[in-house]
Amino acid sequence: MILCSxxxxxxxxxxxxxxxxxxxxxxxxxxxxxxxxxxxRLGVSTGFYSGLSTDLFGELLTDALSxxxxxxxxxxxxxxxxxxxxxxxxHGQASYVFYDENSAGRMLSAEDLPTLDAAVSTLFFGGISxxxxxxxxxxxxxxxxxxxxxxxxxxxxxxxxxxxxxAAYRDRIGHMMAASDIVKVSDEDLAxxxxxxxxxxxxxxxxxxxxxxxxxxxxxxxxxxxxxxQTVRVPANKVAVVDTVGAGDTFNAGFLAALSDAGVLSKAxxxxxxxxxxxxxxxxxxxxxxxxxxxxGANPPTRAELG
Numbered sequence: 001m002i003l004c005s006x007x008x009x010x011x012x013x014x015x016x017x018x019x020x021x022x023x024x025x026x027x028x029x030x031x032x033x034x035x036x037x038x039x040x041r042l043g044v045s046t047g048f049y050s051g052l053s054t055d056l057f058g059e060l061l062t063d064a065l066s067x068x069x070x071x072x073x074x075x076x077x078x079x080x081x082x083x084x085x086x087x088x089x090x091h092g093q094a095s096y097v098f099y100d101e102n103s104a105g106r107m108l109s110a111e112d113l114p115t116l117d118a119a120v121s122t123l124f125f126g127g128i129s130x131x132x133x134x135x136x137x138x139x140x141x142x143x144x145x146x147x148x149x150x151x152x153x154x155x156x157x158x159x160x161x162x163x164x165x166x167a168a169y170r171d172r173i174g175h176m177m178a179a180s181d182i183v184k185v186s187d188e189d190l191a192x193x194x195x196x197x198x199x200x201x202x203x204x205x206x207x208x209x210x211x212x213x214x215x216x217x218x219x220x221x222x223x224x225x226x227x228x229x230q231t232v233r234v235p236a237n238k239v240a241v242v243d244t245v246g247a248g249d250t251f252n253a254g255f256l257a258a259l260s261d262a263g264v265l266s267k268a269x270x271x272x273x274x275x276x277x278x279x280x281x282x283x284x285x286x287x288x289x290x291x292x293x294x295x296x297g298a299n300p301p302t303r304a305e306l307g
Contacts, residue, residue: 001045001047001071001119001120001121002039002044002046002047002122002123002256002265003046003047003048003074003116003120003122003123003124004032004033004035004036004039004046004049004070004124005032005123005125005142006031006033006050006125006130007030007031007050007128007129008029008030008032008033008050008052008061008082008105009029009033009082009083009084009100010026010028010082010083010084011030011085011087011245011297011298012024012025012027012085012086012087013027013087013245013296013297014088024087027297028060028063028064029245030050030105031126031127031128031155031157031248032048032050032124032126032127032249033048033065034246034249034253034300035126035155035249035250035252035256036065036068036070036124036253037064037065037068037253037300038246038250038252038254038288038292038300038301039070039253039256039257040065040068041068041300041302041303042253042254042257042301042302042306044253044256044257046068046069046070046071047070047072047073047074048065048070048075049074049075050075050076050108050129051076051103051104051106051108051135052072052077052104052105053077053079053081053082053105054077054078054079055079055082057084058082058104062075074114074116076104077104078104079104080103080104080107082104082105083099083100083105083106084099084100085097085098086099098128098162100132105129105135106133106134106135107134107135108134109134109135110137110141113142116150120150121150121151121265121266122150122151122256122260122265123143123146123151123152123153124154124155124256125139125152125153125154125155126157126184126252127155128157130156130172130173130176131163131164132162140172140176149267150267151181151266152179152180152181152182153182153183154176154180155185155248155249155252156177156183156185156193157248158188158193170193173193174209177193177211178209178210181213181267182212182213182214182215183206183211184214184215184248184252184255185214185215185217186218186219187216187217187218187219190202190206193206200231202216203216203224203226207226207227212227212228212271212273213225213278214227217251218236219236220236221236222234222286223236223251223282223285223286224282225279225281227273230275230278232275232278234279236290237286237287238290239290239291239293240294241294242295243296243297244293245292245296245297246292246298246300247292249300250285250289250292250298250300250301251285251286251288251289252285253285254284254286254289254306255281255284255285257288258281258284259281262277262280284306287306291305291306
């Protein structure tokens with residue numbers, strides 16, 4: 001099982017009523033939540049861990065997880081409210097305003113961490129859940145508790161406008177990247193994290209700190225995987241883009257699904273991946289993301305849709 005650990009929230013997506021009035025429609029979302037849904041749709045054994053509310057929006061989230069065959073039994077349930085994210089789109093690019101104070105997800109603490117059995121081979125972390133307290137400390141604690149026993153993948157998915165204490169965030173995310181076997185970043189994230197616009201140099205910085213594989217996405221330019229002694233580039237799939245909501249999250253799922261298919265989700269295997277295995281994982285991630293950007297919202301494909 002791949003356990004996705006991070007935020008689940010409601011994306012309030014822009015719509016118009018029949019009378020032409022501006023409106024927002026609620027959709028289950030959140031970066032890590034989206035990755036779990038995408039993995040479930042790809043037929044991978046998947047679990048989801050977060051703080052989930054018992055309110056009506058929390059039920060919407062758990063119903064969506066169940067529909068994708070994602071196990072949410074390890075989540076910490078409470079009557080605190082669900083996080084809401086109001087989304088605006090400019091030329092297909094999404095921007096967000098979050099309502100997150102005292103939410104079920106944000107108030108997750110280290111006391112709420114799940115006990116994991118041997119069925120969990122891999123943990124995935126990322127998103128805004130690594131920015132805000134106290135949940136960021138909880139996810140960091142879970143990673144550090146499990147990093148020597150299970151494969152760890154991290155996607156920081158940095159939203160600079162959400163970071164209040166940059167020094168504290170950089171310290172946490174640096175610590176977590178060094179503890180991760182796989183780190184996925186956009187080219188913009190990599191430059192912000194390392195100070196290097198040169199992707200190979202930035203990736204080398206992260207590899208030198210302990211990460212085994214760095215995946216750098218460049219939107220329409222494709223994605224490159226960097227490991228010790230190997231660089232593997234895969235072009236993006238050309239599609240008509242409707243919007244980019246959930247694209248990176250879906251890439252993460254496709255990438256992990258391919259590694260699961262190949263039977264290499266172990267610490268030893270990830271440390272010694274062959275170029276063809278990396279290429280296959282990057283390719284499935286890119287293909288899955290291409291489907292997501294071709295339709296509105298975070299609506300990742302099923303395995304059947306990918307052929």
